[in-house]
Amino acid sequence: MTSVLVAFAGLPGVGKSTLAARLGAALSAPVLPVDPVERALARHGLLGDAAGMAAYGAVAALAEVQLGLGLPVVVDAVNPVASARGLWHDVAERAGVALRLIEVHCGDEAEHRRRVEARLAAEPGPPAPTWEQTLVRRAEYQPIIGPRLVVDTAVDADPLPGILAYVR
Numbered sequence: 001m002t003s004v005l006v007a008f009a010g011l012p013g014v015g016k017s018t019l020a021a022r023l024g025a026a027l028s029a030p031v032l033p034v035d036p037v038e039r040a041l042a043r044h045g046l047l048g049d050a051a052g053m054a055a056y057g058a059v060a061a062l063a064e065v066q067l068g069l070g071l072p073v074v075v076d077a078v079n080p081v082a083s084a085r086g087l088w089h090d091v092a093e094r095a096g097v098a099l100r101l102i103e104v105h106c107g108d109e110a111e112h113r114r115r116v117e118a119r120l121a122a123e124p125g126p127p128a129p130t131w132e133q134t135l136v137r138r139a140e141y142q143p144i145i146g147p148r149l150v151v152d153t154a155v156d157a158d159p160l161p162g163i164l165a166y167v168r
Helices: 016-028 035-042 048-068 082-095 109-122 131-140 160-167
Strands: 002-011 031-033 073-076 098-105 150-151
Touching: 002 016, 002 082, 016 031, 016 073, 016 098, 016 109, 016 160, 031 035, 031 048, 035 048, 035 073, 048 073, 082 098, 082 131, 098 160, 109 131
Parallel strands: 002 073, 002 098, 031 073, 098 150
Antiparallel strands: none
């Protein structure tokens, strides 16, 4: 497969990490999640917006290295604002590869809440966002303009075949 940069976007708890892991396995591609980088930075005292920006920057640098080796790369991140998503456009352009943006959402609010609350109880380290924090993020989430695949994990029981077709 030709090298490609796949960037997931969507609120916490919609299923991005699950889909990113499955796609990475199907493509034999490294999956680069932003959340563990943010948690590592928090353990060293870097919190808030600075930690988020640093985490995105670190993952972007790692993505460029992997793309430079000719590997496809899957980025797992909320990508809530245009500037975050623009970072992946820049990385893909510098690496000379295609960018495939996949926006994931969960159209069933009760199911989305259940997932967020289950993840909050299960994740180690600094806590994952609460449902209330997720609602704040939803209000701040900037619409994505431009080419992308939109996946609703409340409707599509197995979106991987469609994702693979879009990426390839």
